[in-house]
Amino acid sequence: MVLYVTDVAAWGAVDGRLRAQIEARCSPARVARAGAMARQQDALGVLAAGLLLRHTLGCTDDALCRSAQGKPYLPGGPEFSLTHGGTLAAILVADGPCGVDAEALSRRVAHPERLFLPQELATGLSPAALWTRKEALFKADGRGLALFRADADVSGPTACLGGRPYVLTTQFFGVHAVSCAAGAAAAAPLALCLQTLLEL
Numbered sequence: 001m002v003l004y005v006t007d008v009a010a011w012g013a014v015d016g017r018l019r020a021q022i023e024a025r026c027s028p029a030r031v032a033r034a035g036a037m038a039r040q041q042d043a044l045g046v047l048a049a050g051l052l053l054r055h056t057l058g059c060t061d062d063a064l065c066r067s068a069q070g071k072p073y074l075p076g077g078p079e080f081s082l083t084h085g086g087t088l089a090a091i092l093v094a095d096g097p098c099g100v101d102a103e104a105l106s107r108r109v110a111h112p113e114r115l116f117l118p119q120e121l122a123t124g125l126s127p128a129a130l131w132t133r134k135e136a137l138f139k140a141d142g143r144g145l146a147l148f149r150a151d152a153d154v155s156g157p158t159a160c161l162g163g164r165p166y167v168l169t170t171q172f173f174g175v176h177a178v179s180c181a182a183g184a185a186a187a188a189p190l191a192l193c194l195q196t197l198l199e200l
Contacts (some may be wrong), residue, residue: 001182005102005173005189006053006197008044009087009119012099026050027060041087048089049082051197056080056091071142081139081180088176090189097164098182099139101132102131105175119155125170125177129160130154132179133168140166140181157185 008014014022022044023031030050034043052079054060055075064072074080081092085106107113109127116130125132133154141161152161159181161168173189180186 001092001098001184001186002056002057003090003092003100003178003179003186004170004192005088005090006048006052006192006194007088007174007176008041008048009174011044011194012038013049014044014076018059022047022051022194023142025054025060025198027062030061031190042120045069045084045089048197049084049091051194052089052091052192053080053082055192055197056093067142069143071139081136083139084108086176088173088178090178092182092186094182094184097142097166098180099136099166100180101135101139101177102173102178103128103132103178105129105172105177107131117153117155119153123155129170129172129177133170133181136179136181137161137166137168158193 023181027045028045034046037043066072079096079098081098081100083090083100083102085102088102088128090100090102092098092100105126105128107128109131112127120130137159167185168181169186170179
């Protein structure tokens with residue numbers, strides 16, 4: 001299992017020429033989604049996720065299928081989970097079901113007392129970090145946030161959902177929390193710079 005991350009804040013200035021190079025490596029749907037965003041940082045986050053997909057799995061979104069619950073997968077390929085939040089994008093590639101979520105620690109989570117159990121709030125993790133643990137778990141399960149349940153306990157190193165146990169890890173990458181849910185603990189993230197992502 002490998003976790004790859006890239007931080008668009010570390011990419012430097014992205015002018016029109018460089019953005020065109022980035023977009024050329026992403027699917028038209030991802031480019032359109034990025035183009036609809038008002039802030040360049042948000043658009044680059046969407047495109048960064050596309051670059052990670054191409055770098056790790058050798059494909060764009062066009063090659064992916066979706067389960068009945070909407071979880072993307074690559075036919076015949078490894079299990080993966082893709083995310084972007086704040087200025088960070090990440091992809092987790094594993095041998096079995098997995099989920100990853102990244103959020104800026106500054107992200108405000110409304111009514112955390114409704115979303116999180118007392119023991120989760122007692123961990124000392126910020127609501128944004130706790131959110132990443134919940135979302136990673138639900139993404140690994142395959143039903144995503146449609147299944148978001150406040151009673152799914154993510155306070156410990158493991159959690160069970162849908163009868164399957166998951167190991168939960170939360171790592172901090174700059175001002176972001178990145179949480180993974182999978183059959184084993186996630187290793188330290190492999191940080192990829194823009195130059196590396198553009199090489200393929």
